[in-house]
Amino acid sequence: MDLLAGHDWSHFAGAAPTGSGVRISPLDRWITATEGARLQPNPPVNLAGPHLEVSGDVQVDFTGAVNGAYLQLYAKPPVIYDEWRQERPSLRVGIVGGKLEAAVWDGKSTKAVETKKLGSGLSGEVAVSVRRSGGTITVLANGKSLGTVGEHGVFSAGTLWFGADGSWTLKSLSASGSVRAVDAPGWHQAPSSNSLRAKASALPRPIGIGAAIASGPLVEDAAYRAIAGREFNALTPENDMKPQFVQPTRGVFAFAEADLLVDFARANGMAVHAHTLVWFEALPTWMRSASDKKTVLIDHIKAVAGHFAGRVAEWDVVNEPINEDNSDGLEHNLWYQAMGKDYITQAFKAARQADPHAVLYLNEYGAEPDGGRWDALYKLVKELKVNGVPIDGVGLQNHEYEKGDRTPPETFRKHVKALAALGLKVRISEMDVVSGGDDTTQAREFAGKLAVCRDEPNCTTFGMWGFTDRYGSTANTDVTPPQPGDALPWTANLTPKKAYTSMANELK
Template sequence: MFRTPRPRRSHRALGALAVSVTAAAVAAAGLLPADQAGAAAGSLRSLAEAKGIYFGTAIGQGDLDNTALTTVAGTQFGMLTPTNEMKWDSVEPSPGSFDFGPGDRIVAFGQAHSMKLRGHTLVWHNQLPSWVDKLPASQVQTAMRNHITTTATHYKGKLYAWDVVNELFNENGTFREDAFYRAMGTGYVADALRTARAADPGAKLYLNDYNIEGLNAKSDAMYNLAKSLKSQGVPLDGVGFQAHFVVGQVPSSLKANLERFTALGLEVAVTELDDRMQLPPDSAELAQQGRDYANVVTTCLAVKGCVGLSQWDVGDADSWIPGTFPGEGAGTMYDNNYRPKPAYYASVDALGGSTSNPSPSPTPTTTSTPTSTPTPKPTDGAACKVTAELNTWNTGLTENLTVTNTGSSTVDGWALSFALPGGQTVTGAWNATVGPAAGRLTARNLGYNGTIAPGGSVSFGFQATHTGNAGPAGQFSLNGVVCRAA
């Protein structure tokens, strides 16, 4: 699969929060760090960590204003990569003038959610300020060392790993003839790694590239370079496989390829996973995308030394793909409204979770209930409490609801009925199916979160528009039993 360089992207913002909530309400919605509120039950993060790996994502500073996006990022993922905020043109746009503000915002979000952090990237031919390309060859090494040292020192002790050199090979396995190669030859890679290790001894140091996932000329070049660097004692800890795939084209040699790198004593990681298709997507493409994601997850689990996977961007609305490949997209596990797609359920299943995946649909709605969802059974002794966290902006809102079983018996399949204030219309939901879109609604469990033990709880949420009344939902009942609001 040929991929052109990622452009810098603009981000949609949902607006500033207009409602303050208590810490207890935020914790109940799963928005606090894992050590305070715990990872979402059955989340990608918790399932992956139970298997000894991580499942991550990438966001930019503009994404931090999108509450729907950050809710998914903070509850589902355990590793965070900045999309652009640590690249050279952002950090050092002019010689010796450093700006760490954007990157610091990403780091702060990750730390607030107890996520691991990946630095991306110190040396890359793209998004490189023009002043670097214009330097005399004799000055490039000094500029590179200064940039790496200053940047890595700033984030010292905060990052799990750095992508030290990014996308260093052409498709035929030759080195890209960028400013660094022209000035220093192939030796710039070892020099960059040594400089990064001196600046931050605790961070894992990676080389990262795309189209190296299968056995081919480009992956051979990466393998031979890694082997040579290791034999010289150069501090290289791992290789990142970006995994920007096309639906149905995950290479059959993926496992064998990863294993030859781990045999060198290196970590391997899937660093920028997505799986694009022609738009609009159809059910067959979505189903195949699910199989592709499951394939990648199970392969990582099967390779000793594969430490984790990260998806590039959170949902389809944020993806770089349509801007680079016109007519293509839908490459992530979440749709434009941050609702999970078949790829999410397939990934959960591959990690050992339990789901009942609704039939894939290219146009999911919030007003119908999948036929695979069982009808909830009234439960003797059931009682309930609902806590809410509400975020609003000009004409929109998100609301997270946590339902606690205060009864003495387990709830086996649940349906929470509630009323929306007038003028509110649901446009998307997560962790439940919700319908109809207005008036009195019913949220029903998905396949993986249908059981609520006595004293246990389950959380779900929805996004809605409003015409002025941005108040919370009310009049809750669980399987016909009236709940109290907390």
């Protein structure tokens, strides 16, 4: 079966369909550490295009491979955490130095567990085949068998997804054997009158119920997708709009995964809260080393906010600028070092110009209780308002990882009211509560903050940083595969916890 004609390759990052095939361009996209070091390569997967359901022996054939180019077959799409990419089992085949290189990942490590260089003298465009028969994988070039590699679970999930990188044109791609081609699922999910979003919409003053959503699980995991569309009317891209994902190389933009999330939101009547334009983390290395930081910042905002203008409702323009330990209360990050505190003003002005109708937020953590972080945040946003900076609201993240992170609802309410007096909206932007096995306390914390948002006229949205422990960002990524955390209202098995029931009760 032909996997190019009649299938979607236009929403594949770094790819462009042409008359002669799919042109693949290298993105050089990486997962980076907080301080900017490259941690893991993050090549794209065609999430919106065809994948295979495999029930037995199969052969995948493609043509167009040249030196430095490769095609990768994934058992399931990788899962991206905040600073970590979970590699599922996969097989990568490509031409390197005249040889066919086959590398296999087993899902238990971030690195390939087996790599072989086979054959010799391969040049120009090469026809490559991957044949799985009886648990053995054989690789062929131009019809000639070159050798075998271990399966290592690549076919155990019963599906195969396609990724590619390098600089080349994929001229043909086909599959034969016990397989079926499946295109992207329908985005619209069945609504429910008992969902959180339905209850929140029926309040005398309706509010948004939101969650951070990851593109890989949204496409691959039907149960995750159903809950996301049914329960929430606001969506925050968990990672796919951060700078390292959308502009991995200067002037090279990769919007495919973020566009997919926006399309899902629109199909299900969800507002998109876009995250984030300016931060000092999740940056590509070129952005950190650029000498013209102001130009980089403004150009990035114009390009990214401009791309999504009219399709997203809100932006986190500046993320986490506060450090109460400094005399001015601000984090002296790379943007501050290049532009001073004016980087915040410049960012909001550029965002307003790029998308005049979006609601613009500053997003911050740790400012829910009284203390230095709250004082510094209030001082900053008051100054921005007095100076006419186009800031519309503040996101208060409400991460509760330890007992000391918990804030009494009435203290939180006081801060929401204080921001209302400045003419600012408030959204609970990233709430999660590590339970440590105490589901009752977790339920109380979620319900208490939701009640404040329900009652205070300037609170627009109650948002969580994910919704299921299956893909939650508090997972232990020191082990592979990661060990799920326990911070969200659905378990790793996608069953609702006490926190879900407590929130539903607050919305009655």
